[in-house]
Amino acid sequence: MSDRFTFDGLTYPRDGSVLDGINLSVGTSERVVIFGPNGAGKTTLLRLVAGTAVGSSARADCAYLPQTPYLFRGSARKNLLLGRDDPDRAVAAAGVLGVEDRLDDSSARLSGGERQRVALARVLCGDEPLVLLDEPLGAIDARDRASVTGVIRELTTGRAVLLVTHEVDTAAALADTMVVMDRGRIVQRGTVPSVLAMPADESVAAMVGISNILHGRVVSRVGPLAHVEVGATVMVVVTDAEPSRPVVLKVDASSISVYAAPPSVASHRNVYRGVVSGIVSRGPLLEVSMVGEIDLAALLTQGALDALDLSVGADVWFGVKTAAIGVVGVG
Amino acid sequence: MSFILDVLGDGFSYLGNFGGELREIIVLTLLVSLTATVIATVLGVPSALALAEARFRGRGVVMTLVNVGMGIPPVLAGLFVLLLVWGSGPLGSLDLVFTPVAMIIVQTLLALPIVIGLTVAAVSGLAPGAREQLAALRLRRFDRSRLLVLEARAGVIAAVAAAFGRVVSEVGAVLIVGGNIAGETRVLTTAIVQESRQARFGAAIALGIVLLTISIVVNGTLTWLQGWDSDDV
Numbered sequence: 001m002s003d004r005f006t007f008d009g010l011t012y013p014r015d016g017s018v019l020d021g022i023n024l025s026v027g028t029s030e031r032v033v034i035f036g037p038n039g040a041g042k043t044t045l046l047r048l049v050a051g052t053a054v055g056s057s058a059r060a061d062c063a064y065l066p067q068t069p070y071l072f073r074g075s076a077r078k079n080l081l082l083g084r085d086d087p088d089r090a091v092a093a094a095g096v097l098g099v100e101d102r103l104d105d106s107s108a109r110l111s112g113g114e115r116q117r118v119a120l121a122r123v124l125c126g127d128e129p130l131v132l133l134d135e136p137l138g139a140i141d142a143r144d145r146a147s148v149t150g151v152i153r154e155l156t157t158g159r160a161v162l163l164v165t166h167e168v169d170t171a172a173a174l175a176d177t178m179v180v181m182d183r184g185r186i187v188q189r190g191t192v193p194s195v196l197a198m199p200a201d202e203s204v205a206a207m208v209g210i211s212n213i214l215h216g217r218v219v220s221r222v223g224p225l226a227h228v229e230v231g232a233t234v235m236v237v238v239t240d241a242e243p244s245r246p247v248v249l250k251v252d253a254s255s256i257s258v259y260a261a262p263p264s265v266a267s268h269r270n271v272y273r274g275v276v277s278g279i280v281s282r283g284p285l286l287e288v289s290m291v292g293e294i295d296l297a298a299l300l301t302q303g304a305l306d307a308l309d310l311s312v313g314a315d316v317w318f319g320v321k322t323a324a325i326g327v328v329g330v331g
Numbered sequence: 332m333s334f335i336l337d338v339l340g341d342g343f344s345y346l347g348n349f350g351g352e353l354r355e356i357i358v359l360t361l362l363v364s365l366t367a368t369v370i371a372t373v374l375g376v377p378s379a380l381a382l383a384e385a386r387f388r389g390r391g392v393v394m395t396l397v398n399v400g401m402g403i404p405p406v407l408a409g410l411f412v413l414l415l416v417w418g419s420g421p422l423g424s425l426d427l428v429f430t431p432v433a434m435i436i437v438q439t440l441l442a443l444p445i446v447i448g449l450t451v452a453a454v455s456g457l458a459p460g461a462r463e464q465l466a467a468l469r470l471r472r473f474d475r476s477r478l479l480v481l482e483a484r485a486g487v488i489a490a491v492a493a494a495f496g497r498v499v500s501e502v503g504a505v506l507i508v509g510g511n512i513a514g515e516t517r518v519l520t521t522a523i524v525q526e527s528r529q530a531r532f533g534a535a536i537a538l539g540i541v542l543l544t545i546s547i548v549v550n551g552t553l554t555w556l557q558g559w560d561s562d563d564v
Contacts, residue, residue: 047463050466050467051466052463052466052467054386058466058469060469064467065467066460066463066464066467068459068460068463069460069464070458070460070461070463070464072461072464072478072481072482073481073482073484074481082468082470082478083468083469083470083474
């Protein structure tokens with residue numbers, strides 16, 4: 001067996017007016033997100049891969065969560081077990097997704113979020129080597145998203161995941177590799193942190209914002225404030241994730257303060273020292289990248305840069321307010 | 332007005348003296364109409380599922396034929412089947428002229444387009460997500476069809492009810508291929524025609540009451556099935 005799933009020449013419809021000859025490949029334990037605005041062709045792409053689009057052929061080796069999961073009449077349990085031959089595993093998956101106590105209810109009585117969880121449990125509890133997820137957090141409440149991403153990551157470990165979303169946070173939380181689509185074309189591919197830090201052009205930057213994606217691990221927590229180990233340093237973050245849990249953090253580049261000397265008094269709980277590694281124009285702003293205790297990118301105006309008198313190679317301090325750090329996923 | 336009341340009274344007293352001939356007519360009516368409906372359902376529902384899912388050149392033509400079939404005049408269908416089974420026709424050797432089998436054949440032909448047409452409509456009318464989800468589940472063909480029929484149950488049962496309604500109340504086709512032979516091919520509708528033509532209105536009304544009762548019982552049962560909850564399935 002090949003070590004990658006490869007999809008070549010994905011075209012829809014026959015004249016290619018929606019998608020024209022897209023090539024895609026996913027490693028057997030890679031998580032790839034197709035990211036883009038509504039109408040970019042993401043769902044069509046996933047349906048072609050799944051084989052549910054007209055003119056495509058069904059694949060036996062994938063589990064597929066459609067954009068709007070549909071529960072058939074009958075109990076949630078009946079829906080959970082459709083086509084599944086290991087009821088214990090399916091019920092366990094429903095358990096970690098928090099819907100075990102709703103399984104004997106009629107599907108018609110479940111809320112949108114509960115339906116999504118039942119559908120997710122059914123998709124994730126199998127052995128298929130390729131998992132296709134269309135907006136997997138679509139109907140999940142904001143406060144539950146981090147925990148649901150944790151379950152999705154855990155239950156897809158070691159499998160290939162191809163997911164579709166228009167939300168940066170979902171993309172960052174669930175994927176390693178990002179494929180940015182716009183109007184039926186792929187406009188950028190790369191690791192999620194690299195795409196979010198270095199959008200290929202202004203249209204991608206407009207879609208993703210410019211953000212730093214950091215992977216860390218909770219080392220301790222007092223109340224809502226946790227110390228998260230990121231690389232060689234520690235960040236103070238608001239999260240309810242327990243110690244030793246891996247977390248995915250997002251820091252908006254426009255919310256980072258930049259100093260040319262160590263700040264004496266600052267409102268930031270997190271100040272990091274490094275060296276300017278690059279200054280790149282981003283439309284009306286400039287993106288300043290720092291390597292050091294931690295690698296971050298910040299957005300500044302030309303005036304601010306002139307006042308700081310920064311150039312590549314100069315010492316620099318980046319300050320990040322705890323409130324500006326988003327926890328987008330718990331591993 | 333008193334004339335109609337008299338006829339109704341005659342009808343009920345006729346029913347009171349429920350005899351062997353009436354019983355034969357009822358049994359044959361049920362046998363022919365239910366058999367035709369069952370055959371049309373067994374053939375029609377799977378065909379409808381295939382038609383609803385298939386995308387092939389000529390599908391539009393097939394659907395047009397089905398829709399035309401839903402409205403075909405029964406006497407034409409009767410004439411067509413009579414020509415088929417007539418002594419010198421292609422099925423002449425089977426000796427089916429004026430038999431219940433010929434009546435079942437023609438009623439099946441009348442019921443089939445209704446079952447197919449209305450089932451295709453019922454399945455096509457499911458929520459857009461239902462068929463994508465069904466495709467996503469990768470079930471075996473039989474399991475997928477079962478799930479689809481259960482989901483579109485109300486519409487599929489309406490299709491069966493409409494088909495039964497057409498055949499049980501139909502008179503032209505069974506008259507042509509059955510011949511309305513007393514004790515052999517006489518059913519409620521042809522018997523009503525017979526009694527009316529002989530001005531035996533009491534008997535005709537009695538037969539009409541029975542026909543209406545059968546219709547109520549069968550459709551009532553189907554309506555109950557439409558609402559039946561599949562939570563335990």
